[in-house]
Amino acid sequence: MASLEVTGLTKSFGPTHVLHGIDLAVEDGEMIVIVGASGCGKSTLLRIVAGLETATSGSIRIAGREVAALEPAERDIAMVFQNYALYPHMTVEQNMAYGLRIRGLPKAEIARRVAEAAGLLGIEALLARRPRQLSGGQRQRVAMGRAIVREPKLFLFDEPLSNLDAKLRVQMRAEIRRLQRRLGVTSLFVTHDQTEAMTLGDRLVVMHAGHAAQIATPMEIWARPADTYVAGFIGSPAMNFLAGTLTEGGHAVALKAGPTLRFADGPRTGGEGRPLTIGIRPEHMDLAEGGIPMPLDLVEPLGSETVLHGRLPSGEALVVKLAGPAPDAPSLPVAFPASALHVFDGETGKRLDP
């Protein structure tokens, strides 16, 4: 168990710059989820921490020790791969024990650790089988077991659940979380799935094109996204964005769609007419008499809730999520509660707080 500090980490593959300076401090026992769209550099970051890839610049410290010069095996890290990477010719037991055998641990100690991990994961009955004879979920468990027996300072997970079917994924997700809490091992978990990220992480790193767009707790990211990318990435259905300009001395926004909305939390800086992007989550929208009429394109009833897709008179698309069924009408009046507005700079997309 240990802390992890990544400072100023950059990585280029030849002319392609993949990571542009990542700073991240993970505390002892914390579970950090790195989430972002495919190709944004999540795996690269993880692999650099693991030592499978070398950084172009920057430093990585595990438990206060700089690890750049260490081989992967010397970093005291265990990794769970996306395709599990279980050795096909070895039994489950041999797979789990292999790293320990190489380290020259006494046989009795290896047996003890394997038995313990197998018990923890409920795979005692599978120890004599080969990976081919296991289901996806069982392989996943074995891959976890192989990581656990190492008793590492740090767990790394690279999209370990993406090969499982939806139901098993939810189940394994909860199991990984319980296990990580119980073992208290500092962990980095990579995923492109925001639900996975929100449910697993103590804190999230939202990555965007090689930058860490925001590092914060899931609720913080949801409630106060740092920019429009994060705002649009976290939350489902995604946040609505509407164009507008600053007005009334910074106290309100004049939406391109028509109405002027007063900020509930105070004035924003900048001159009259400063371009803004206003974000509002679909679940925070209301239907109200006197709102802007929105013709509906599509109504998705989901049982307990209903998702409405429409287009404002300004041509901007809007999604509204209602608790319960929607009134049966071709067009509904929508209102924007002032307390639910997120204000972003219209050019940079950065969050603007009062």
Next chain:
Amino acid sequence: MKRWLSSLGPHLWLLLGVLVFATPIYITLIGSTHDASTIGRGDVPLLPGSHAVENYTAAWVSGGSGRFAVSPASRMLLNSTIMALCIAVGKIVISLLSAYAVVFFRFPGRMIAFWTIFMTLMLPVEVRIIPTYQVIVSMDLFNSMAGLTIPLIASATATLLFRQFFLTIPDEYVEAAKMDGAGPMRFFRDILLPLSVTNIAALFVILFIYGWNQYLWPLLVVNDRSLETIVVGMAKMIGTGEAQNEWNVIMAMAVLSLLPPVAVVIFMQRWFLKGLTETEK
């Protein structure tokens, strides 16, 4: 009934194929049980004769008695077996290692090395036989088992095959092994070799037979009777011109020369099956 009829056609074809392949072997087998004069007359007997023991003893112990007598089959079979084993094992070891280097390591000149190896594919033994001969003589390997086998070991076929196979091994295994702390030789021994068992077994059979059937090179580089191989020896027993050949002994020897390759095929077959059922990717 209908199914039986529809499978009749294919079966007839297969039967025909079996006949075409088996007839020469059958004739050889029968020929090895008759005396010299029966075959000398030009008869092709189709039923076993009564001279089997005597012919096989002659082949095994003395290697014929006439003008074209060679080393006894016992000696030549041993030579052939050693030669074929050295060639097969040598080729597999060398090509496993070179393919491992080419696929899993980044070093300067890697692709040049690979293409150099690859180019030797286009130069079979026969093409480079004179320079090779000269090298062997100048290295004082003429008339030795080393001279017989080393030039045949160096070739690209197996390297190429292993390279292709290694390229299909997922990077994740390499990375998992790195995380487990396996160094390059450990990875090779503990992971790559076991995964290659099926390929090795198949190649071993092919290369053993390739080595066993070598004719031109052994003929050139060995003239010591005690190093004679069975393929060369058998050919030497067949004289030219009017001379009376001891066909019965030659045929007995031919049958004996079939046995080791057949044994290798049968033995290694168990390994392919084992490999096929136990490994997967």
